[in-house]
Amino acid sequence: xxxxxxxxxxxxxxxxxxxxxxxxxxxxxxxxxxxxxxxxxxxxxxxxxxxxxxxxxxxxxxxxxxxxxxxxxxxxxxxxxxxxxxxxxxxxxxxxxxxxxxxxxxxxxxxxxxxxxxxxxxxxxxxxxxxxxxxxxxxxxxxxxxxxxxxxxxxxxxxxxxxxxxx
Amino acid sequence: xxxxxxxxxxxxxxxxxxxxxxxxxxxxxxxxxxxxxxxxxxxxxxxxxxxxxxxxxxxxxxxxxxxxxxxxxxxxxxxxxxxxxxxxxxxxxxxxxxxxxxxxxxxxxxxxxxxxxxxxxxxxxxxxxxxxxxxxxxxxxxxxxxxxxxxxxxxxxxxxxxxxxxxxxxxxxxxxxxxxxxxxxxxxxxxxxxxxxxxxxxxxxxxxxxxxxxxxxxxxxxxxxxxxxxxxxxxxxxxxxxxxxxxxxxxxxxxxxxxxxxxxxxxxxxxxxxxxxxxxxxxxxxxxxxxxxxxxxxxxxxxxxxxxxxxxxxxxxxxxxxxxxxxxxxxxxxxxxxxxxxxxxxxxxxxxxxxxxxxxxxxxxxxxxxxxxxxxxxxxxxxxxxxxxxxxxxxxxxxxxxxxxxxxxxxxxxxxxxxxxxxxxxxxxxxxxxxxxxxxxxxxxxxxxxxxxxxxxxxxxxxxxxxxxxxxxxxxxxxxxxxxxxxxxxxxxxxxxxxxxxxxxxxxxxxxxxxxxxxxxxxxxxxxxxxxxxxxxxxxxxxxxxxxxxxxxxxxxxxxxxxxxxxxxxxxxxxxxxxxxxxxxxxxxxxxxxxxxxxxxxxxxxxxxxxxxxxxxxxxxxxxxxxxxxxxxxxxxxxxxxxxxxxxxxxxxxxxxxxxxxxxxxxxxxxxxxxxxxxxxxxxxxxxxxxxxxxxxxxxxxxxxxxxxxxxxxxxxxxxxxxxxxxxxxxxxxxxxxxxxxxxxxxxxxxxxxxxxxxxxxxxxxxxxxxxxxxxxxxxxxxxxxxxxxxxxxxx
Numbered sequence: 001x002x003x004x005x006x007x008x009x010x011x012x013x014x015x016x017x018x019x020x021x022x023x024x025x026x027x028x029x030x031x032x033x034x035x036x037x038x039x040x041x042x043x044x045x046x047x048x049x050x051x052x053x054x055x056x057x058x059x060x061x062x063x064x065x066x067x068x069x070x071x072x073x074x075x076x077x078x079x080x081x082x083x084x085x086x087x088x089x090x091x092x093x094x095x096x097x098x099x100x101x102x103x104x105x106x107x108x109x110x111x112x113x114x115x116x117x118x119x120x121x122x123x124x125x126x127x128x129x130x131x132x133x134x135x136x137x138x139x140x141x142x143x144x145x146x147x148x149x150x151x152x153x154x155x156x157x158x159x160x161x162x163x164x165x166x167x
Numbered sequence: 168x169x170x171x172x173x174x175x176x177x178x179x180x181x182x183x184x185x186x187x188x189x190x191x192x193x194x195x196x197x198x199x200x201x202x203x204x205x206x207x208x209x210x211x212x213x214x215x216x217x218x219x220x221x222x223x224x225x226x227x228x229x230x231x232x233x234x235x236x237x238x239x240x241x242x243x244x245x246x247x248x249x250x251x252x253x254x255x256x257x258x259x260x261x262x263x264x265x266x267x268x269x270x271x272x273x274x275x276x277x278x279x280x281x282x283x284x285x286x287x288x289x290x291x292x293x294x295x296x297x298x299x300x301x302x303x304x305x306x307x308x309x310x311x312x313x314x315x316x317x318x319x320x321x322x323x324x325x326x327x328x329x330x331x332x333x334x335x336x337x338x339x340x341x342x343x344x345x346x347x348x349x350x351x352x353x354x355x356x357x358x359x360x361x362x363x364x365x366x367x368x369x370x371x372x373x374x375x376x377x378x379x380x381x382x383x384x385x386x387x388x389x390x391x392x393x394x395x396x397x398x399x400x401x402x403x404x405x406x407x408x409x410x411x412x413x414x415x416x417x418x419x420x421x422x423x424x425x426x427x428x429x430x431x432x433x434x435x436x437x438x439x440x441x442x443x444x445x446x447x448x449x450x451x452x453x454x455x456x457x458x459x460x461x462x463x464x465x466x467x468x469x470x471x472x473x474x475x476x477x478x479x480x481x482x483x484x485x486x487x488x489x490x491x492x493x494x495x496x497x498x499x500x501x502x503x504x505x506x507x508x509x510x511x512x513x514x515x516x517x518x519x520x521x522x523x524x525x526x527x528x529x530x531x532x533x534x535x536x537x538x539x540x541x542x543x544x545x546x547x548x549x550x551x552x553x554x555x556x557x558x559x560x561x562x563x564x565x566x567x568x569x570x571x572x573x574x575x576x577x578x579x580x581x582x583x584x585x586x587x588x589x590x591x592x593x594x595x596x597x598x599x600x601x602x603x604x605x606x607x608x609x610x611x612x613x614x615x616x617x618x619x620x621x622x623x624x625x626x627x628x629x630x631x632x633x634x635x636x637x638x639x640x641x642x643x644x645x646x647x648x649x650x651x652x653x654x655x656x657x658x659x660x661x662x663x664x665x666x667x668x669x670x671x672x673x674x675x676x677x678x679x680x681x682x683x684x685x686x687x688x689x690x691x692x693x694x695x696x697x698x699x700x701x702x703x704x705x706x707x708x709x710x711x712x713x714x715x716x717x718x719x720x721x722x723x724x725x726x727x728x729x730x731x732x733x734x735x736x737x738x739x740x741x742x743x744x745x746x747x748x749x750x751x752x753x754x755x756x757x758x759x760x761x762x763x764x765x766x767x768x769x770x771x772x773x774x775x776x777x778x779x780x781x782x783x784x785x786x787x788x789x790x791x792x793x794x795x796x797x798x799x800x801x802x803x804x805x806x807x808x809x810x811x812x813x814x815x816x817x818x819x820x821x822x823x824x825x826x827x828x829x830x831x832x833x834x835x836x837x838x839x840x841x842x843x844x845x846x847x848x849x850x851x852x853x854x855x856x857x858x859x860x861x862x863x864x865x866x867x868x869x870x871x872x873x874x875x876x877x878x879x880x881x882x883x884x885x886x887x888x889x890x891x892x893x894x895x896x897x898x899x900x901x902x903x904x905x906x907x908x909x910x911x912x913x914x915x916x917x918x919x920x921x922x923x924x925x926x927x928x929x930x931x932x933x934x935x936x937x938x939x940x941x942x943x944x945x946x947x948x949x950x951x952x953x954x955x956x957x958x959x960x961x962x963x
Contacts, residue, residue, distance in 0.1 A: 020294070034199035035192015037424075039372045040457035044882035047372060075192035085190065093186040096847045099855060100679030101189030102372040102424025108190065124895075131890035135882070137372050137425050138679045139851060140858030140919075141890040 006067045008033065009077025017064040024048045024059040026067075027074060035075040035105045039135070046134030049106035050074045056113035058133070075105035078112070088112045091151035091162040092144070099138035107134050107144060115152040122152060176692025176760075177910075180847040183684040184703075185677075194422045197376040197393050202450035205378065206235050208440055209296035210453070211286040211303050212462065213278035216312035216534035216875020217325060220276060220305060223286060228302035233295030236447050237303070239286045240275030243442065248272075251433055251498075252407040255505035256650040257337045260527075265337035268328035268532075270498035272408065272435045272442070278307070279327055279497035280534050281877055282462030287439050289447055293454075312534040312875035316471050316492045319531045327497060327532045336495055336504065336530040341512045342588050346523040347477075350486030354477035358560040364548045365945045366469035366494065366869040367862075368885055369541045371678075373424020374455040375464065379440030383448070387415050390441050394420040395430045395676050396716020399653065401708050403433040403501065409442055413708075416441075420706040423678035427859070428540035429464045430678065431718045432501035436463075461880045466869055467541025469494035470507065470548050474556050476521075482566040484575050486523040489515055489552065493530045493538075500539035504530065509589075509649055510545030510640075510719075516586035517553045518597040518635045518813055519575040524587045534875035540718065542859055542920040546636045551945075554632040554925035558932070559941060568929075569610070572601065572633050583906075590637060592811045593906040600837045600901050601633055604815035607897060608835040613819070626822040627832070628934025632926035635813040638720035638914035641806035656805035657721070658713045659729030661690065661737050663798035665784035667777040668700040672801075674714015675726035676706050679855075680916060681848045682722060688844055689727055689910075693734045695760030695776060712801055720914030723844065724810045728908045732802035740798060741765060741779045747790045748774050748782060810905045810913040814838035816857070816922035818930040827953025829865055829931055831894035836922065838898070841905045841913030849915045850898045856919020857896045862888040863920075864927035864945050886946075 005014040008031060015030045027033045027050070038060055039047035048060040051073040078086045088108050091097070098104040114130040115122065122130065127148050128141070136144060150162045175181060188194050225237045250269040257265045274283045286303055290296035311325040318324060319334040327334055351357060378391040388411055394400050397418035404418075405411045423430060440451040455463065471492045477485040493507035512526035543550075557575075561568035576597045577584045584592045605611070613629045620627035640646055643654040658674035671686050687701040704710055717726075738758050745765035746753040755768045766773030782789060783798040819833040836853050843849050866886040870878040879885040904911030924945060931947045932940050938956055 018294070028199075032201075033192065034196075035194070037196070037373070038198075038456075039374070040882045042457065042881050042883050044887075045372065045457075075190075079191060089190040092190055093182055096183065096851045098186060098189055099681065099851060100372065100425040101185065101194050101422065102196065104189050105192050125891075128891040128893075135372065135887050135889065137370055137427070137859070137887070138855045140854040140856075140888075140896060141893055142854040142858075142896050143851060145890060145895075 021064040023062040026064040047106040049109040087154040088151040091147040095147035097143040097147035175698035205450040207293040208453040210284040211300045213283040217310040218307040224304040228299040231299040233291040240273035249408040253499035266331040268330040314871035314875045342525040347486045347525040355480040364470040367467045369429035371425030376454040379444040380450040381445040395426040427542040465539035484521040489526040496537035500537035503539045514549035594903045600814040604837040608817040626934040628930040630929025634922040637809040639724040657725040657729045660801040661733040667780040671703045675722040676717040695763035720916040729804035736800035812913040816926040818926040827949035840915040842911040853919040860923025864924040
């Protein structure tokens with residue numbers, strides 16, 4: 001049985017896998033990191049998005065054996081060790097950008113990468129286009145788009161808090 | 168309990184309690200759970216829409232590595248247990264009961280849709296189970312199949328069930344035909360419209376899952392399942408399928424990743440893993456993959472209708488006659504029969520004073536996945552029919568489409584309003600929601616925007632829908648008289664702990680709605696306890712006294728009211744304790760939730776909540792002869808009536824004539840959902856519902872071929888709305904209070920999906936007004952619109 005050594009959320013693991021084992025299966029079943037979800041079989045929904053070496057990747061279409069030596073971050077590893085939420089997590093809460101929570105981990109991981117790769121800032125239209133690979137059935141995306149817009153300002157140092165304007 | 172603390176009660180946009188766990192990956196969905204020593208189950212499913220099963224050979228599969236057991240339909244049949252029951256008995260026009268063919272847990276003798284379960288393979292891993300399932304040899308005698316409604320009703324059509332001649336489940340009607348015929352005979356104008364309501368696949372993002380377990384020592388079964396109503400599953404599966412008494416059957420529905428109706432129903436997989444668990448002696452886990460979800464989650468809608476509206480010379484509606492044929496799929500899902508009847512035709516008065524309405528509904532079996540409630544369930548179908556018909560009537564009478572609605576609205580002083588189709592609306596103000604939506608969408612300024620778009624070569628349209636819905640089916644006695652086989656009350660328990668914190672137990676279930684927040688706010692408001700000191704528990708039959716679950720936007724109007732009733736009991740008891748401590752008459756005790764204190768009226772003598780709670784559990788100075796210790800109350804609430812949210816939705820679209828693509832430009836919703844507990848959550852519910860409605864109107868279509876093969880069987884084939892398909896949704900509320908529940912709440916979960924589809928299609932038809940389009944069935948895809956534009960241009 002093949003063995004793969006990878007770093008997940010800062011911790012190194014060596015795991016026995018089958019050749020067909022997917023990264024998401026390794027995360028969920030071997031490491032019990034069940035925050036990363038599987039929502040479809042066809043790489044459409046994005047519930048499984050994690051970061052590999054800083055890039056957002058659909059872990060349902062990544063073989064575990066491809067991740068030898070990789071540095072993987074999952075939703076469980078996004079907040080600071082002291083529990084301080086990432087601005088994207090904060091913004092999702094502040095703008096009610098999640099309902100059932102199932103797409104949320106993948107949505108947040110995609111959004112973090114989308115914003116990080118676009119330091120020039122994204123318009124509403126660009127955020128919507130950037131979310132093409134993630135499906136949400138609950139929110140209609142309205143609040144997700146708002147949350148990402150607020151989080152990018154914090155991530156790019158343009159404001160200090162994601163807090164919504166006075167209501 | 169601190170008077171200067173920020174107000175955390177009704178009306179505040181409290182951020183959700185649920186979010187921290189979901190945002191940190193700490194949610195606990197069924198598939199996230201692993202039970203000790205569990206096995207994994209895969210169902211072998213029929214590739215044929217209709218076939219006789221000659222034989223099932225499992226020998227090679229059973230010899231595969233890691234296989235624990237394999238069960239077939241014959242094994243299940245040998246135990247002489249039940250099939251999955253239907254929860255609503257409908258009667259035919261002649262009073263006879265509907266045809267109710269059995270719905271087996273594992274197909275035996277015959278398969279009736281692609282996805283029908285033929286065998287279950289239990290193995291050490293999911294992969295091993297999957298590998299083994301491929302080795303099962305099923306000898307099928309493939310039979311002619313039928314997928315469409317009209318095809319199923321045609322002479323000589325393939326027959327699905329011996330117990331359902333001509334594939335008919337029932338032929339039902341509501342209203343009085345006589346007055347309708349009289350009105351049509353005298354009508355100034357008759358408008359007729361044929362339309363379909365497209366079949367949809369719910370696609371909650373979390374696929375269904377179930378884990379069945381059996382404890383041989385206690386004799387207790389436990390089922391973890393992705394359900395919107397665990398107690399209903401316990402009742403149906405325990406009493407009707409597996410003969411397990413309630414005290415030996417625990418159902419847990421933990422975090423559930425969206426439902427939209429599709430997780431109401433008792434599915435065969437739940438029964439199968441529970442049934443097999445004691446035979447295997449280990450827990451059995453099953454998780455659907457998305458393909459399986461497409462093939463087995465109950466689908467929604469799928470109606471074909473003809474509607475006729477009679478009008479007088481002033482455009483007043485005189486009568487409505489509707490004939491609908493509904494597809495129920497291959498078997499009766501739990502509430503399938505009620506959706507095209509009591510949840511549909513009773514809504515055909517809408518917001519209008521139409522004095523005579525008669526509706527006939529024929530429901531048919533086809534070789535497709537069972538069809539049942541999907542967000543709105545019957546009410547979107549009624550609303551689409553009515554709001555399209557009104558728009559066509561406006562055009563054909565030459566009366567402005569807003570004006571014709573105003574002329575026919577039920578007026579604010581006409582409530583309570585009795586419709587000719589059974590319902591009595593308690594409150595509403597359709598003029599107010601209309602006016603607010605017209606203003607918010609700048610309806611008056613639209614023609615300028617149309618002209619501006621035309622300069623860019625785009626076809627711009629605006630559409631309106633003034634809808635009504637009915638939530639929280641009730642009362643139980645009435646529903647029972649109409650065929651419901653369950654009660655429709657809700658249960659709430661309030662447990663005040665000795666130090667004053669509160670646990671709330673509710674029989675409703677939250678799978679995205681945020682009840683942990685809304686209900687905590689409600690309790691904080693009514694009891695004056697800090698929001699952070701209130702936790703809400705739901706979804707476990709071993710913790711919650713009882714419940715009917717969450718569907719039909721009932722959680723707040725029915726479940727929330729049960730909590731209010733329980734809190735009333737808590738406050739009444741707390742007042743007696745306070746009276747004792749304060750040496751006052753109980754009649755003189757006043758409770759001030761803002762101060763979190765009980766005081767003697769007209770004095771400054773008071774007792775804080777904390778002291779009352781502690782006294783209830785440490786009853787040293789206590790009226791023990793007349794009052795039991797403790798502060799823990801339960802209430803069952805059976806509503807007097809439905810609640811009736813309503814409102815106005817306005818869609819603005821722009822069509823690119825070169826591609827036929829419809830761009831959503833703007834969507835305005837003004838809804839009357841009664842009193843709002845948390846505006847943030849209500850807006851989110853409406854936005855999400857509208858997205859599903861836009862999906863139905865523009866993108867989503869479940870497609871079967873003539874042989875019953877599901878062509879739209881993955882997210883690559885079925886168009887789920889994505890972020891860039893949608894536009895911002897402006898949401899506002901205008902409140903009239905429900906008159907028959909203490910909070911005045913109506914429910915908000917479905918309004919978005921109910922009001923929006925006709926608004927979008929009315930906008931598309933408006934955009935195409937110069938292209939000879941009278942009506943367009945959903946979804947209004949680019950291909951459909953491009954061919955309308957180009958066929959016409961070619962003809963010219």
